[in-house]
Amino acid sequence: MLDQTSPAPGAEASAQETYALVVIGAGIAGLNALYAATEYLPKGARVLLVDEKPDAGGMWNTAYDYVRLHQPHPMFAVGDMAWDWRKPRSYLAKRDEVQTHLGQALTPIAAQVGLQTAFGCVATACAEVSTAQGPMAEIRYHPLGAPDQEVTVRATRAIHAAGLNYGLAQPLALRSAEVVSIIPQELAATLAAHPGAPVHVVGGGKTGMDTVLATLAADPARQITLYKGRGTNFLNRTRYLPMGIKRWTSGALVSRLFRDVALTYDGTQDDALIAHIRKTHSTDPETPNEVFLYGLQSEEEQARIQSGLSATHADYLEDVVDGATGPEIRLRQGASLPVPPGSIFVNCGGSFFRDAEMPPVMPVLxxxxxxxxxxxxHAFHFLTSVAGFFGAHLLYRDQLRGAGFYALDLEGLFRADRKAWVGASAAQAYHNQVLAVQTLPMMLLDRCGLDLDRWYPLPRRLLALAQMRATAKADLAHCRKVLELVTARYGIDAGPI
Structure with missing residues (x-):
């Protein structure tokens, strides 16, 4: 297991190689952390990057092929690295395009440091140990499927970037033998093999919406049924990332949106917060949707989905069974509905926090x-990409501990109450953003390509920054009070780093 305890006596002799830095995880979180850390390392410093997948890119190596970014591609970046193409700024990059972009991030990094990679390897331990040279990180890893080939190395510093620990869904275990159960990665082949078969999309989040749009693109006449559970609210991308001249005249910077959500929440009124987000910020304010996971959707996408659906059930699919007259759908609230044989059921449930057991707590520092x-x-930010960028800069500047940055058990809170998770994660994100603005140089802040405020012209961004500074003291106090209240309500581990 990955931990941060000293190894048993005698383990020191097993360390064979020493690095200035070891990064575990080559997804968007690990790459941003590596990119930031490189600025503080001497030219040619020995750096090791370890990842289970065959290439850099994390989840983008295995995500379904029709997934697209839900923000403009320039705002999905490693540091301030530009995309190597000429596409409209509003273009939503596809899976393979994103994976290629993330893989290309290693080239400029390797030009600055002596970068070695260990792809196809799993890290089994990452512990802080005492040495004659001072505290160091000791890392053990081995090739996938070959635990007998374990390697032990040490590093002056290590960045363990597990991030969201994305995992593939599994097909729904449906009892009926007359229907087809798949995951999104199998959609294209299944549609081709079953022309005209009705499609049942199970899950109303971003994966579900992507699946509806992909099915419509492949066959606009195909019947599509959506099972959306409590329903998901999406931030209105048309409003908050406007096009053309509207970038000067309308919309609202995302940092101001986060402030609105953070300050609307008092730590207790969970339902009222979700209602506020739905009515104020979402693409579908008239629905009773109850879930919010920071997804973005345009008004045009929302209209296409609604017009393309044959039916929508605000309920959860429990099973499909073989009845006397054919397959029957069983819903959680008790309804039983017939379904044609050969129907396709796509499991679009969430890919995060999927494991039955939570991972152990590993302190930010x-x-x-x-x-x-x-x-x-023990998270710095719900966006692990942001946590990687700012966490590494603050680490190497010795400003991460003692500055007031707040860590929060986001997974524990998500499992306890998803609505409270929204309010607390917004409060933590805005709290740590304000502190970063107060702590880090403006030049460094401007190099965070992940900042969605960069969509807007510089004068609007400077105005928003001035507004943030003007209310910082009161806003920080409010966010801390919210975080303390929520964590006390649910017994969640949290507090200043």
Whole structure:
């Protein structure tokens, strides 16, 4: 297991190689952390990047092929690295395009440091140890399927970037033998093999919406039924990331939107917060949707989905069974509905926090500061990409501990109450953003390509920054009070780093 305890006596002799930095995880979180850390390392410093997948890119190596970014592609970046193409700024990049972009991030990094990669390898331990040279990180890893080939290395610093620990869904275990159960990665082949078969999309989040749009694109005449559970609210991308001249005249910077959500929440009124987000910020304010996971959707996408659906059930699919006259759908609230044989059921349930057991808590910063961890149990930000960028800069500037940055058990809170998770995650994100603005140089802040405020012209961004500074003291106090109240309500681990 990955932990941060000293190894057993005698383990010191097993360390064979020493690095200036070891990064575990080559997804968007690990790459941003590596990119930021490179600025503080001497030219040619030995750096090791370890990842289970065959290439950099994290979840983008295995995501379904029709997934697209839900923000403009320039705002999905490694540091301030530009995309190597000429596409409209509003273009939503596809899976393979994103994976290629993330893989290309290693080229400029390798030009600055002596980068070695260990792809196809799993890290089994990352611990802070005492050495004659001071505290160091000790990392053990081995090739996938070959635990007998374990390697032990040490590093002056390590960044353990598990991030959201994305996992593939599994097909729904339906009892009927007369229907087809798949995951999104199998959609294209299944549609081709079953022309005209009705499609049942199980899940109303971003994956479900992507699946509806992909099915419509492949066959506009195909019947599509959506099972959306409590329903998902999406931030209105048309309003908050407007096009053309509207970038000067309308919309609202995303930092101001986060402030609105953070300050609307008092730590207790969970239902009222979700209603406020739906009515004020979403693409579908008239629905009773109850879930919000920071997804973005345009008004045009929402209209296409609604017009393309044959039926929508605000309920959860429990099973499909073989009845006396054919397959029957069983819904959680008790309804039983017939379904044609050969119907396709696509499991679009969430890909995060999927494991039955939560991972152990790993502090953002190890006791002696040798290890930075980007994870969901002691998290710096719900966007692990942002946590990687700012966490690494703050680590190397010795400003991460003691400055007031707040860590939060986001996964524990998500499992306890998803509505409270929304309010607390917004409060934490805005709190740490305000502190970052107060702590870090403006030049460094401007190099965070992940900042959605960069969509807007510089004068509007400077105005928003001035507004943030003007209300910082009161806003920070409010966010801390919210976080303290929510964590007390649910017994969640949280507090200043």
């Amino acid at each position: 190890s006791p002696q500061g040798a290890i930075l961890s980007i994870n969901t149990r």
